[in-house]
Amino acid sequence: MSAPGLEVTLRQRAPIPLDAELECAPGELLALVGPSGSGKSTLLRCIAGLHTAADGAIRCNGETWFDAAAAINHPVQARRIGFVFQNYALFPHLTALENVAAALGGLTFAERTARAHELLTRVHLDGLAQRKPAALSGGQQQRVAVARALARDPAVLLLDEPFSAVDQVTRRKLQQELARLRAHLNIPMLLVTHDLDEARMLADRMVILHKGNTLQSGPPEQVLTQPDNAAIARLVGLQNLFEGTLVSEGDDLKLAWLGHRLAVTRIAGAGGDRVAWVIPPEGVLLHRRERPSRGEAENPVAGTVQDCLRLGPFTQIRLLPEGGGEPLAFSVPTHVAERNEIAPGAMARVTLLASSIHLMPWEPPAETRAD
Amino acid sequence: MDWSAWILSLKLAAATTLLLLPLAVLISRPLLTMRTSRRLVAEGLIAMPLVLPPTVLGFYLLVAFGQHSALGQLYHGLTGRSLVFSFDGLLAASLIFNLPFAVQPVQRALEAIPREVREAAWCCGLTRWQTLLKIELPLAWPGLLTAIVLTFAHTLGEFGVVLMIGGNIPDETRTVSIAIYDHVQGFEDKAAGVLSAVLVAFSFASIVLIQFFTHRIGKREQ
Numbered sequence A: 001m002s003a004p005g006l007e008v009t010l011r012q013r014a015p016i017p018l019d020a021e022l023e024c025a026p027g028e029l030l031a032l033v034g035p036s037g038s039g040k041s042t043l044l045r046c047i048a049g050l051h052t053a054a055d056g057a058i059r060c061n062g063e064t065w066f067d068a069a070a071a072i073n074h075p076v077q078a079r080r081i082g083f084v085f086q087n088y089a090l091f092p093h094l095t096a097l098e099n100v101a102a103a104l105g106g107l108t109f110a111e112r113t114a115r116a117h118e119l120l121t122r123v124h125l126d127g128l129a130q131r132k133p134a135a136l137s138g139g140q141q142q143r144v145a146v147a148r149a150l151a152r153d154p155a156v157l158l159l160d161e162p163f164s165a166v167d168q169v170t171r172r173k174l175q176q177e178l179a180r181l182r183a184h185l186n187i188p189m190l191l192v193t194h195d196l197d198e199a200r201m202l203a204d205r206m207v208i209l210h211k212g213n214t215l216q217s218g219p220p221e222q223v224l225t226q227p228d229n230a231a232i233a234r235l236v237g238l239q240n241l242f243e244g245t246l247v248s249e250g251d252d253l254k255l256a257w258l259g260h261r262l263a264v265t266r267i268a269g270a271g272g273d274r275v276a277w278v279i280p281p282e283g284v285l286l287h288r289r290e291r292p293s294r295g296e297a298e299n300p301v302a303g304t305v306q307d308c309l310r311l312g313p314f315t316q317i318r319l320l321p322e323g324g325g326e327p328l329a330f331s332v333p334t335h336v337a338e339r340n341e342i343a344p345g346a347m348a349r350v351t352l353l354a355s356s357i358h359l360m361p362w363e364p365p366a367e368t369r370a371d
Numbered sequence B: 001m002d003w004s005a006w007i008l009s010l011k012l013a014a015a016t017t018l019l020l021l022p023l024a025v026l027i028s029r030p031l032l033t034m035r036t037s038r039r040l041v042a043e044g045l046i047a048m049p050l051v052l053p054p055t056v057l058g059f060y061l062l063v064a065f066g067q068h069s070a071l072g073q074l075y076h077g078l079t080g081r082s083l084v085f086s087f088d089g090l091l092a093a094s095l096i097f098n099l100p101f102a103v104q105p106v107q108r109a110l111e112a113i114p115r116e117v118r119e120a121a122w123c124c125g126l127t128r129w130q131t132l133l134k135i136e137l138p139l140a141w142p143g144l145l146t147a148i149v150l151t152f153a154h155t156l157g158e159f160g161v162v163l164m165i166g167g168n169i170p171d172e173t174r175t176v177s178i179a180i181y182d183h184v185q186g187f188e189d190k191a192a193g194v195l196s197a198v199l200v201a202f203s204f205a206s207i208v209l210i211q212f213f214t215h216r217i218g219k220r221e222q
Helices: A040-048 A096-101 A109-122 A138-151 A168-182 A196-202 A220-225 A230-235 A334-339 B003-033 B036-051 B054-065 B070-079 B087-097 B099-111 B115-123 B128-139 B141-157 B160-166 B176-185 B189-221
Strands: A006-012 A018-024 A029-033 A055-060 A063-067 A081-084 A156-160 A189-193 A205-210 A213-218 A241-249 A252-257 A260-262 A274-278 A284-286 A300-311 A314-321 A328-333 A347-352 A358-361
Touching: A006 A040, A018 A029, A018 A040, A018 A205, A029 A040, A029 A196, A040 A055, A040 A081, A040 A156, A040 A189, A081 A138, A081 B115, A096 A109, A096 A138, A109 A138, A138 A156, A138 A168, A168 A196, A189 A196, A196 A220, A205 A220, A205 A230, A213 A220, A213 A230, A230 A241, A230 A274, A241 A260, A252 A274, A284 A328, A300 A328, A300 A334, A314 A334, A314 A347, A328 A334, A328 A347, B003 B036, B003 B087, B003 B099, B003 B128, B003 B141, B003 B176, B036 B099, B054 B070, B054 B087, B054 B160, B087 B099, B087 B160, B099 B141, B115 B128, B128 B141, B141 B176, B141 B189, B160 B176, B176 B189
Parallel strands: A018 A213, A029 A189, A029 A205, A081 A156, A156 A189
Antiparallel strands: A006 A018, A006 A055, A055 A063, A205 A213, A241 A252, A241 A274, A252 A260, A274 A358, A284 A347, A300 A314, A300 A347, A314 A328
C-alpha cells in the first residue's frame, strides 16, 4: 500500500475508450505518446480528477485517489497535482505573481508573495512578476504555468503537451529548462506529447498509447528501435519496416528478404517463421563508391537511388533494393553523398548492420496506422 | 417633478438589481454544465419574459400572487401583507420579468471563460466557490455590469406588468412609468414630458456606461 510513485489502471468505453495501465516512480519522467485521439490527455485528466473513468484505480505514494470498485474518487482539489495545460490556462486577470500565488492556499499574504517570487525566480521570470499573461510571450506564459503547477508542492506533475504552443526556438529552450528543472524534482512526472523527439530527449521511459490502450512501455531508445510489434513500429512512425522469413542456414538462423540472407544478432522466432523487421536509418551504412564491398561486408545490399533529398548538412536517401520491394531510407552527410555521386537513378551499395535489425512477430497490417 | 414616483422606481430598481444579480449567477453557473436538452428548456423558460406581452405575464402573476392562490395565502400568512397591489408583489414580479436581462449577460460571460481556466483553478486547490469568486466572477465582470445596468434600466421603464400587478397606488406601486401614463390620461403633458425626458436620458446614459466599461475592461485584460 505504501509504494512510492504513481500507479494507474483505468478502463472505460466512452467517451474515449481507455484500457490503460502505467506506473511512474518518484523522479521519473514518463512520456505518454500516441496519435491524436489515443486517449493521452484523457488519461492525464483522469489522474488529475478532471475526468472520472468507469473502472480502475489511481494511487499516488500509497494514497488512493480513485478506486471505482471501492467508490473512492477524491476531488481535484484533494489530489496534490501540478497540471500544466496545453494552452497554459493562466488566469488572464491576474499578474504572473498572482497566478502563482493563487495555488498557494493556506499561507499568509506575505508568505504567498514570497513563495510565488521564489517560484518565478526558479523559472527565470523574476523581473516579470507584475505582468499579466497577455503581456507575456508564449514561452514566458509556459514558465508561469510551470511555476504555478509547482506551487502546491505537488505529489505528481502532469504536463499536457506543454511545448506545443510555442515556436521551435522557444521550444528547445523550454525543453532544456524542463530537463534542468526535473533534476530537482523527486515526484512522478507525466508528459503528454505526440513528438517522439521530445519524448526521446526528456523522458526516462515512454508509453505508447493507441485507442486508449497502453501498448508498450520502456526507455525511449528501446521502444523506438525495438518495438514489440509492427503496429507499434507504424505508430511511432518508424521507417524501414519490412517483412521477411527466418531460415535455417547451418546452425544459424538468417533473415530471408528479397533474395538476401541477412545476418541478425537478436533472433526472435524459429526457422520458417514469417517476421516483420525494422532497421533504423542509422543502421544503414553507405559503401564508398571507389571501394565497393567485396562481399565480406555485413549484409551488403545493392540498389538504385530512388530519390535523394538534401536537408542542410545531411542528405536523405531512398534506395530501391535489387529484387524490388519498398525503398530503404537512410541519411548520410551531404559531402559523403556528393563524393559518392549519389543521385536519382545511380547504383549504390549499403550495409544493413546485423545488430540494428530488429525482428518482430509478423501480423497483417491492421488499422493501427498513425494519423 | 413627481418625486415619490421617482423614489419608488429607484427603490424597486435597486432592490431588483441587488436580489437578481446573485440569483442570476446561481442560475447561470449550472447552465454551463447542464445537458443540452435540459439547458435549452431552462434557457427558454428564462427568456419567456422577453417575448410574452407584459399584460399576459402580468395576468399570470396576478393569478399566482392573488389572495386566493396558494402563494398569495402563504405570503399573507407569513408576513400579513398581500402580494398584489403592493411593493412586495411588484418586487417579486420585477424579479421574474427581469430574469432574462440579468441571466443572459451573466451566462454569456461565464460561457466565454475557457474550460481549462476553471479546471486550472481547481488544480490550484481552489474550491468551486473560491473559483467562482476569485476567477470566474472577475473574468465575467463585463457581463455582470451589463446585467446590473440592463436590470436597473429595464425595471425603471417597465409598465405593463407593473400596472397589472401593482395598479396605481401612490407611494406603494405608482412608479415613474405609471406616473407618466397617469399624467397623459389627465392631459398633464408637461409633467409627462419631464418624466419621459429624464427616463430617456437615464436609459441612454446606462447604455453608454455599459459600452464604456466593457470597452475599458476589455482593453485592460489585454
